[in-house]
Amino acid sequence: MLTQNPLTLSDAQRIAESIVGPVRWDGAQGHCQCPGEASHTTPTAPTDCKAVVEPIATAGGTLAPGVYCFHGSCRAACDDASHALRSALGKRQPGQPGSRTWHPRVTPAPKPQFNLAKLEHIARKLDGIDAGWLAARSAKTPWNRTPASFLHELYRPGERVVVFDVFESQGQALWTCTAPPFDARALDGFRTGKARGVWYLAQPVNGEFADTGTFNKDVTPHLSRRSFRTVTSWRYMVLESDKANPDHWLAALVQMPLPISAIYTSGGKSIHALVRVDAGSKADWDFQAAKVKPPLVMLGADEKAISAVRLTRLPCCERVEKAQIQTLLYLNGTPDDTPICELPPIASGWHGDWQPADQDGGAL
Ligand SMILES: [Zn+2]
Incomplete structure (x- = not known):
């Protein structure tokens, strides 16, 4: 079988760290130093850049494995790092040597549902x-x-x-x-x-x-x-x-x-x-x-x-x-x-003799 050597989350994390350096992991993603930090044109915060090693559901769709930075000036470096990361992760896919296509090995957490x-x-x-x-x-x-x-x-x-x-x-x-x-x-x-x-x-x-x-x-x-x-x-x-x-x-x-x-x-x-x-x-x-x-x-x-x-x-x-x-x-x-x-009530409501919570603005 091809599943004898599955890529675990910690394997994927190690691969990412070999590309972007230390990462402060929270599951399949974590903040890291931006590979293009030298080209940032505005101050860099420690949370500006993150590495992702499994597809992550976001409000805007699925965030693929890669390196993502808030800054725009470093995009080329981040694209290179993303490509290297996906490629390295892909190479570890059993049966798909060198594949550049990401196939998740770790089952993503179930999508939250309204209960x-x-x-x-x-x-x-x-x-x-x-x-x-x-x-x-x-x-x-x-x-x-x-x-x-x-x-x-x-x-x-x-x-x-x-x-x-x-x-x-x-x-x-x-x-x-x-x-x-x-x-x-x-x-x-x-x-x-x-x-x-x-x-x-x-x-x-x-x-x-x-x-x-x-x-x-x-x-x-x-x-x-x-x-x-x-x-x-x-x-x-x-x-x-x-x-x-x-x-x-x-x-x-x-x-x-x-x-x-x-x-x-x-x-x-x-x-x-x-x-x-x-x-x-x-x-x-x-x-x-x-x-x-x-x-x-x-x-x-x-x-x-x-x-x-x-x-x-x-x-x-x-x-x-x-x-x-x-x-x-x-x-x-x-x-x-x-x-x-x-919180204790501080006023008795819309029309009662409410206490003066704060009346700044002064316009009705
Ligand atoms: Zn950056």
């Missing part, structure tokens, strides 16, 4: 999670926010956020966060009259258009200000669910030990949560996302939506096609891992 029973079980632990309950635990009062005062809670002075009312576009506005006092009405032009509603790119960007220089050479590069090239901070992850009952999804979200910065409706049936990640690079973001994805997907999170460069609904804006407002339910710019359900 309705599990979600219902968790949701049942906590009843009555609604807008009032969330508002009572929200560090910033949700009901008097504007699109701009919402964003102001999430970004730092000088940071820029792209705002869209055409999903497929490069954005209709570039909002810049300024130090207080700020103009809470800055994006009020988006609050009404937008047929499909309004989105923002969750990661702040530099506002410039850049060659997307995608890792996949088959994709024609194009100029974009909503690609990973222009992101200035890998701060957030968006969670949304199309499958879960919204009440159950909300009940599960508030029990998760995740630093949730904001929760809002899509103006449709979906509820989005903005989770603070603070990754050091896109590779680091992908790394962290891969770890949290299985349990989140099991509870109903849309796997495809867990991607590093993601548009999400901008609260306090109308979605005309649904005759609904994209409604802010919860806002906390400095969250920690404490599940929201363990």
Whole structure:
């Protein structure tokens, strides 16, 4: 039989290290020194480059074995290293000497699946999670926010956020966060009259258009200000669910030990949560996302939506096609891992005599 000498994960890791040097492994992938680091034109973070030795499922498809770097200037060196790695791994395939085609020897982990029973079980632990309950635990009062005062809670002075009312576009506005006092009405032009509603790119960007220089050479590069090239901070992850009952999804979200910065409706049936990640690079973001994805997907999170460069609904804006407002339910710019359900109520809800959580922005 040809299977007498299978390539184990540790064999594959050793082969990779013979090409790129030491790797900080996490399963079949790990951060390493970029083989083209000398050509980087911007500072190099230790998480910028990673080696992959088995096909890895990502939100954008399958990441083949290879060497991937956040920087673009080192692409030739990374391509060479990727080729060497695939070739070396291929040569170890029994029966396929010298094959350049990758055939996985290690069965990939099963794809995470939505588990309705599990979600219902968790949701049942906590009843009555609604807008009032969330508002009572929200560090910033949700009901008097504007699109701009919402964003102001999430970004730092000088940071820029792209705002869209055409999903497929490069954005209709570039909002810049300024130090207080700020103009809470800055994006009020988006609050009404937008047929499909309004989105923002969750990661702040530099506002410039850049060659997307995608890792996949088959994709024609194009100029974009909503690609990973222009992101200035890998701060957030968006969670949304199309499958879960919204009440159950909300009940599960508030029990998760995740630093949730904001929760809002899509103006449709979906509820989005903005989770603070603070990754050091896109590779680091992908790394962290891969770890949290299985349990989140099991509870109903849309796997495809867990991607590093993601548009999400901008609260306090109308979605005309649904005759609904994209409604802010919860806002906390400095969250920690404490599940929201363990936070003490700080206000009594939407219309009660709420305590002054924080009234910055000053616009109604
Ligand atoms: Zn590089």
